[in-house]
Amino acid sequence: MDGDGPDENDLDAIGPDPSLLLVDDDGPFLRRLARAMETRGFSVHTAETVAEGIAIATREPPQYAVVDLRLSDGSGLDVIETIRRRREDTRIIMLTGYGNIATAVNAVKLGAIDYLAKPADADEIVSALLQRAGDRAELPENPMSADRVRWEHIQRVYELCERNVSETARRLNMHRRTLQRILAKRAPR
Known part of the structure; x- marks a missing residue:
């Protein structure tokens, strides 16, 4: 730094x-x-x-x-x-x-x-x-992994459901406890 x-x-x-x-x-x-x-x-x-x-x-x-x-x-x-x-x-x-x-x-x-x-x-x-307006951000050297993309999607649905675990699990067609375990972990790289 x-x-x-x-x-x-x-x-x-x-x-x-x-x-x-x-x-x-x-x-x-x-x-x-x-x-x-x-x-x-x-x-x-x-x-x-x-x-x-x-x-x-x-x-x-x-x-x-x-x-x-x-x-x-x-x-x-x-x-x-x-x-x-x-x-x-x-x-x-x-x-x-x-x-x-x-x-x-x-x-x-x-x-x-x-x-x-x-x-x-x-x-x-x-x-x-x-960065100036109109400048393009550089592409990341290491794009998101498939696990990270899945985690991002789950987080997005969770936020859209106003952080309601049961509703998120229902919309994702996932068991509630499985979702709770995923939400408790840090984001994958």
């Missing part, structure tokens, strides 16, 4: 307002990412909770934001909504270890410009933050 210093191209791309809000409840990750982003030319504010993120976004709406989806006191989607109400031009990235298509769609509807799964490094985050 470390860089030697701000790249001239990054400084030009960041623009006149380098304010960046990082919201993540993983303290060590948050501090490493903050240092890495500062070396790339951003002026960083950090928050470890939804409440702190909302307070900072209300007081000083940032030009850029990287927000974790699941925080100790709630959902990062609430921080995104607050930022969008205060400043429409903020470039927001949703970052999470629990990636699934349904939450990615929800994050984009609320105003995120991209969605990255952890562990994302500072270079990936900077690239996503500074």
Whole structure:
């Protein structure tokens, strides 16, 4: 996550307002990412909770934001909504270890410009933050496995069923206990 210093191209791309809000409840990750982003030319504010993120976004709406989806006191989607109400031009990235298509769609509807799964490094985050409208995202080196695609589909149906396990199992024609075991596991790679 470390860089030697701000790249001239990054400084030009960041623009006149380098304010960046990082919201993540993983303290060590948050501090490493903050240092890495500062070396790339951003002026960083950090928050470890939804409440702190909302307070900072209300007081000083940032030009850029990287927000974790699941925080100790709630959902990062609430921080995104607050930022969008205060400043429409903020470039927001949703970052999470629990990636699934349904939450990615929800994050984009609320105003995120991209969605990255952890562990994302500072270079990936900077690239996503500074990507210009119309630019195509690079194809992933390692596309999703069949197991991951299945897991994503199950998560999408689960979200569409408002997180109701019985209804999701019925729609997927799956035994309820089997579904509960799948939902309890981490996403496959």
